[in-house]
Amino acid sequence: MTDTQIRTYSGETRREQETEASEDEQCPECSGRLISDTEHAETVCSECGLVVEEDEIDRGPEWRAFDSAEKDQKSRVGAPTTNMMHDQGLSTNIGWQDKDAYGRALSSRQRQKMQRLRTWNERFRTRDSKERNLKQALGEIDRMASALGLPENVRETASVIYRRALDEDLLPGRSIEGVATSALYAAARQAGTPRSLDEIAAVSRVERMELTRTYRYIVRQLNLEIKPADPESYVPRFISDLDLSDETERRARDLLESARQDGVHSGKSPVGLAAASVYAAALLTNEKVTQNDVSEVANISEVTIRNRYKELLESADTMAV
16 A cells, blocks of 8 residues: 555445535545545545545635525625626626715716726726627616516526627617617516517517517527417416406416417407406406406507407307307
């Protein structure tokens, strides 16, 4: 044997928190599986107990936490990278408060210095026109998503779609706002939380015609796979906005399913079908809701609701027979 000191572990001293090392690492003595003992900073053989490596570097934090709240409180790492920022959140931000680390107000000379630093920091963060373009577009996506109540995953997907459009040079001849709105509309449909074109156009800075034209162009050029909007995906939002019961939501879904089997969906607006199903379901469950209430929530005309809900009820009667 060599001069290397050899110690062995008994089975009782092995801890449950030991994690397995990579499979290609084997014990030099018995070719057994090596495991990492994080408590003792050693790598040992699970078969013969040979200590292969000791005094390993612990790359974890020096503190311990016993619940998630304490872990979040003690953690000193920054925010995770995100596609919602043009630099993915990796750059440094200088706070707008003119105060030092102790909360004391800065002197006038220090405030002027910090203002100059903020100016130069902003210039370094957006060094070329592409980054300035991306920064403006991502700000638009975040603003519209907030107005529409879209979740974080939709914003991230919209940011990725816009980055792809920018990388493939699809922006010349089109406005930044138009491409950003199209990316958000496509991302919402991909995520199963669609918004109607009227809702998107209401919070956008571009006209509906430009939005639809740009959307078709982006989808075609980027080969995005977007399924037709499902009317059922609008139902939970309409039910929540109208403060209706779960029974009404279930009846609305049943009406839409009957209409799908009967072929009523074909060629109809999914928003109109969803709104009509909610109104018809409310009538069936004796809940007080008017066509005007549903019209305002769904942003469609009362005439559409009247036409569609009659078709849904007829389809449900046909399927019942």
